[in-house]
Amino acid sequence: MTDTKDSAAKLVEAFNNHDENALHAIHAAGIKFEAPGGIRLEGSDAVTGYAMTWLKGFPDAKITVRSEVVNGPWLVQEFTLQGTHTAPLKSPAGMIPPTGKRIDSRAVSVGRYENGQNVEARLYCDQAGAMTTRGLLTQRVANSEGQAVRRGTTGPVG
Numbered sequence: 001m002t003d004t005k006d007s008a009a010k011l012v013e014a015f016n017n018h019d020e021n022a023l024h025a026i027h028a029a030g031i032k033f034e035a036p037g038g039i040r041l042e043g044s045d046a047v048t049g050y051a052m053t054w055l056k057g058f059p060d061a062k063i064t065v066r067s068e069v070v071n072g073p074w075l076v077q078e079f080t081l082q083g084t085h086t087a088p089l090k091s092p093a094g095m096i097p098p099t100g101k102r103i104d105s106r107a108v109s110v111g112r113y114e115n116g117q118n119v120e121a122r123l124y125c126d127q128a129g130a131m132t133t134r135g136l137l138t139q140r141v142a143n144s145e146g147q148a149v150r151r152g153t154t155g156p157v158g
Contacts, residue, residue, distance in 0.1 A: 007113040008068070008075045016062045018055045024048045028117040035123040037092050047121070054081075057089030057096070058103065073112050081105045081125075 007026065014022035027044040034040050041047050055061055061083030068077040082104050089096040107125035111118050 004073055004075050004113045005068070005070050007116050007118065008077065008111060010116075011111075011118055012063050012065060012077075012079075015051060015055070018059075018061075020048060020052055023051050026116075026118055028114070028119040031117075031119055031121065033121045033123075036125055039092065053090050057087050057098070058083030058085055059087060060084050073114055075111050075113065077109050077111075079107055079109070081107060 010022070011026045013019075014026055024044050027047045029044050030042065031044055031047050032040075032042050033047045033050065035050070039050070041050055058081075061081060064080050064082070066078045066080065068075060082102070084102050085096075085099045087098050089098075105126050107123060109124070110122045112120040
């Protein structure tokens with residue numbers, strides 16, 4: 001039986017190598033996957049397709065695992081996703097054109113592994129941060145008067 005941590009490391013390696021075949025092999029045929037935005041997928045083809053969508057939109061994308069906790073077949077990983085948005089990115093809201101901006105997004109994944117394959121996965125990520133770094137969402141903060149302002153300015157948002 002393959003170790004949970006080793007199986008998860010193979011998944012990260014496959015993602016970082018942009019290896020669609022290896023991703024497909026590590027995802028069990030009946031994998032259940034959830035991600036922000038109401039995304040719920042089932043099956044190796046669908047989950048691998050989701051990963052490949054991100055890898056196509058961010059051709060230099062890499063995951064760096066910051067910490068992980070293993071408990072039997074379960075593994076929780078805190079990681080960063082870094083890459084440059086240089087190609088169209090398919091999203092539930094439609095196609096997002098490339099921004100040329102770099103992303104450095106934090107995320108957590110919860111996965112269950114059996115026989116060397118990922119059978120269940122849930123992804124939690126900083127969507128607002130990712131959209132802000134791509135220029136798709138304006139970052140606003142409050143000034144000393146409590147007014148919403150764009151970061152780096154002091155006047156209220158118009």
